[in-house]
Amino acid sequence: MAERSLLRVENLTTQFELPSKGFFKPPVMLTAVNNVSFDLKEGRTLGIVGESGCGKSTLGRSILRLLRSQKGRILWQGRNLLDLSDEEMRAARRDMQIIFQDPIASLDPRMTVGDIIAEPLTVFEPKLSRAQRLERVREIMGAVGLVPEMINRYPHEFSGGQAQRIGIARAVVTRPKLIICDEPVSALDVSIQGQVITLLRKLRKEFGLTLIFISHDLSVVRLISDDVLVLYLGKVVEAGDCQTVFEHPAHPYTQALFSAAPIPDPKLARQRTRIRLQGDPPSPLFPPKGCVFSPRCWKATDICRTEMPPTEHVRPGQAAACYHMDR
Numbered sequence: 001m002a003e004r005s006l007l008r009v010e011n012l013t014t015q016f017e018l019p020s021k022g023f024f025k026p027p028v029m030l031t032a033v034n035n036v037s038f039d040l041k042e043g044r045t046l047g048i049v050g051e052s053g054c055g056k057s058t059l060g061r062s063i064l065r066l067l068r069s070q071k072g073r074i075l076w077q078g079r080n081l082l083d084l085s086d087e088e089m090r091a092a093r094r095d096m097q098i099i100f101q102d103p104i105a106s107l108d109p110r111m112t113v114g115d116i117i118a119e120p121l122t123v124f125e126p127k128l129s130r131a132q133r134l135e136r137v138r139e140i141m142g143a144v145g146l147v148p149e150m151i152n153r154y155p156h157e158f159s160g161g162q163a164q165r166i167g168i169a170r171a172v173v174t175r176p177k178l179i180i181c182d183e184p185v186s187a188l189d190v191s192i193q194g195q196v197i198t199l200l201r202k203l204r205k206e207f208g209l210t211l212i213f214i215s216h217d218l219s220v221v222r223l224i225s226d227d228v229l230v231l232y233l234g235k236v237v238e239a240g241d242c243q244t245v246f247e248h249p250a251h252p253y254t255q256a257l258f259s260a261a262p263i264p265d266p267k268l269a270r271q272r273t274r275i276r277l278q279g280d281p282p283s284p285l286f287p288p289k290g291c292v293f294s295p296r297c298w299k300a301t302d303i304c305r306t307e308m309p310p311t312e313h314v315r316p317g318q319a320a321a322c323y324h325m326d327r
């Protein structure tokens, strides 16, 4: 049976308005997400990867329409989220939740664990009685591995890993369809990272969730994702199913990124050739002409510096935007 699309993003562009330098000068627009498109099927996990500043978090927040200057289409259950009124958008957010990177900072220190987890229920299911809410909170605490005695405690009493479980419980308590995980394990110790990934995989299965998993850590993305989107300077340079892209990266940027990722097997790690990229990504305020990766690309030729490469099919389940991709 064909998988159903849950979220379809078409030509999404998100800009930030930066204050102008002079009184009479117009504000400067920084394009953080540039013409991004993808289709996310129900039940799948899409990993979004790329270096710091490439627009991963902005893309995640744009999908929830948390930012102001957005163009394009975000198709969710047949409707373009960018066309919804604020009230309609608030209602839609019941089915789309987000988990943040810094678990402790993302929890209100004045609220108890029980109140934190119950908060989305008070917003989205106001008709629930206090007893029903409590029951739902206890049930979800069990599902994420928090013992019931923790319900009256405060966030600062918890370790990072436990705090992230609270954040996850808050995100899933309304039984959403989509969860955007924005670097959910980056702030945690490696041993705890594994536990949180295992928990997300369990919840995905139990609750039939679809996930967007944002991370700069490719080994973590590979553990959980079905599909992957590689961003560079706000643009998708390569996309496809995880296995194909990880095994045959076509775009030079993906190849460089993957070549720097840690490999647990020391023998394989020794065999691999590391591609060292020169310099840093350019500022999105001054994007290069042509292919955005061309100033750092060892394969770049004249056309790359003048023309933007189109996104092309590489092999089944993979597309990339490069004039010199490996096929």
Ligand SMILES: Nc1ncnc2c1ncn2[C@@H]1O[C@H](COP(=O)(O)OP(=O)(O)OP(=O)(O)O)[C@@H](O)[C@H]1O
Pocket (backbone or CB within 6 Å): 016, 017, 030, 031, 032, 050, 051, 052, 053, 054, 055, 056, 057, 058, 059, 216, 284
């Ligand atoms: N509120 C903001 N105002 C202005 N510019 C912003 C704002 N938030 C992000 N940016 C800029 O947008 C671009 C994309 O940032 P974003 O945080 O989405 O990248 P990222 O890939 O998530 O990076 P990181 O992994 O470091 O979180 C960057 O150039 C960043 O400086």
